[in-house]
Amino acid sequence: MSDELDRIRREMHSVLQPEGVRPDDSLKITRRTFIHGSLIFGAATVGQAFAWWPLLNTLDIAHAAETPFKFAWISDTHLYPRSLNTRFVDKVVRAAQEVQAMDPPADFLIFGGDLAQLGKIEELELGVDLLKEIKIPQHYIPGEHDWYLDMGKKWGELFGQPNWTFDHKGVRFIGLDTVSRGPDYWTAKNMTPEERMGHMATLDGTVAGPWAGVGRDQLDWMEKTLADWDKQRPVVIFSHNPLYEYYPPWNFWVRDWREVHEVLKPYAKVTNIHGHVHQVLYNEIGTLRSIGMLATSWPWPYAPEGLPKLTKPMIRVDPGDPYDGVGWSKIDVAANDQLETEYIMWGRKEVFVQSPEDHDKHVSEVIRPRIADNMWPYR
């Protein structure tokens, strides 16, 4: 871990993780979790990164729903026009069919951003067309790939406000826009909308910089939105980016995570469900727990540093199988006030690593940022 990241990580924990503070301790760990392989084989054998938190493909989190219900999550479909790439289309079709087939049905679908790959009207409309096969109510938040071609114009026409809130059966749900407040890297360089989008669409690009953030205005909105909510009642926040610092060079964070946590600190039962990372992730900071979701399009490797120690990594995928390492999630809010998240990873019985060789960091690597986007053509 770099010195700077280490410094920030220590600060994050000193501010938000005083001794004894954890998310609501009514967290339930099921028997299934306890018989997970990492405990059978011994956590020490599978590495420091996932040593002590035995996550399974279900995670039970205490909540206080009035009646049981389910909802579904799909994100990061990254659709190209059908004429260019049908693989991603096929996977959205499959996810939509599976969500629609849930029995009992989900109460609603959350779409977690990056519907399109390059923000084109054709791509966004294709997504709407494919997902209309799901007949339950749908709520959308934007991803950066949806936004930076026309600065959210088409997305807004299709889906309305990028941030929103609603209450459902005793749970307050909040959708955040973590993508639209990126610093202006295009005006001074006279970029075309396509060039602006191209830089934004490159995860490891160096031009768009630290674009992920919530913004003061939205933080104030969130604070007001929560003001009348009982601090012991559950809150579920959806965002495209994680609401903590995992790996800033890939915007696996929001730059104002400190302020986010200041707003959420008084609330005992807060869960953040996010996309963008295309990988299994779990973290706890203060009273907030965060769950990273799979993409339907392709999986990202884990970042070279900063992987939360509470994450039990997902299994190393086969790059020859377009359905490996990707999928969607269903979330059960049970009658006994628990919320259970299940990763539906296509083609895999085991979502999580079973041995050191299953981890994509099993071959150690040192990697460095790219150079060419700074050298050319914008010197």
Next chain:
Amino acid sequence: MTTHSKIRCSLRRFPLIGGIAIAAVFAGPTSAHKDPVKPEQLKAYQEVFMEEVRKGDLLFHGDQKMAEQLGVADDLSKTGMACAMCHPMASDTHPQSFPKFQAQIAKFATLRDMINWCIEKPNQGVKIDPESEAMKALEAYITWSNTGSVLQPGKF
């Protein structure tokens, strides 16, 4: 062989052998003609390398102009996907683990073999010449980006 023919044979070799001998006389001991490496030479060598890294970086990130310049625009991908979409910063490429038995290809493979497999399978493109400048540039970028990684040839 007659004496005459022996002399003729020797004479035929004279231009080469004689030339080396004369050069050696003037240059002295074998290594003495070499100067210590100069900073400007190192800079030039590094510039050659970094130019290949730059080209490889652009190819790896789907830059169409560079692909056209190197004659692989129709080959690298037919899905819109670029290498960096699965391998940001060339992570998870593990150049330090090659050569090795590569499960996807089911053979003992080099990094170049794997690059071509990725072009052909996930990107649905067309294999490129393993000796082409495009391949060397991709190899340069991937290995440069993984600078400092420990060599682990053969590791799964």
